[in-house]
Amino acid sequence: MTLPVLYSFRRCPYAMRARMALILTSHTCELREILLTDKPDSMLKISPKGTVPVLQLEDRIIDESMDVIKWALRSGSEKMHILSEDEEAMSDSLIQLFDSKFKYHLDRYKYSSRYQSIKEEHQEKCLEILNNLEQKIFNQPWIFGKLVSLLDISILPFIRQCKIANPEWFKSQKFNRVISLLEHFESSELFNKAMEEFELWDPKKPKVLIFPS
């Protein structure tokens, strides 16, 4: 059986969450690390929209990160928190919020010159969303307690980007539970395994690199 191929970009939050889902469900794949500025033809041929992650299976292509996660999680994972009905509703609505509104403001906060946006306005909108999340966190070390959940892996890569944009500002905010959650995430084995560096995949000299290694 041929291994699934994952086209990935290490720092991409969407690819990050897909890699974490693969780790948590003990899936192994061939990882092809790409540059967003030089996407390989083999990737564009199977997914012309040109975003990562792209998972190439024997019988189909999955090129949306949440679909990669759903595929990985189809038989569940004993390492992950099982969501109750209420938690699932909360998780779905927060993932939707972070993928749309939070990401929108995050981009305009981080890349204000590219977007010609007013940085402070978008920082404030990110802050509102994070303050709101703070009111929904009651457990430790992950959002639903001792096991990591779909919600943690889906939104934490974006919260991390918000911190990276200005760590001093981020750490001086009052959302202490969000800060602890992010610190736990960044020091977790899961995150560190997902962030392992892979050499760039070169279609002219293709090497099969296995993820997780």
Ligand SMILES: N[C@@H](CCC(=O)N[C@@H](CS)C(=O)NCC(=O)O)C(=O)O
């Ligand atoms: N909705 C997609 C979004 C993926 C996405 O936008 N990935 C970014 C990198 S973080 C990308 O590939 N952008 C294409 C580019 O910059 O050319 C998903 O969830 O997989």
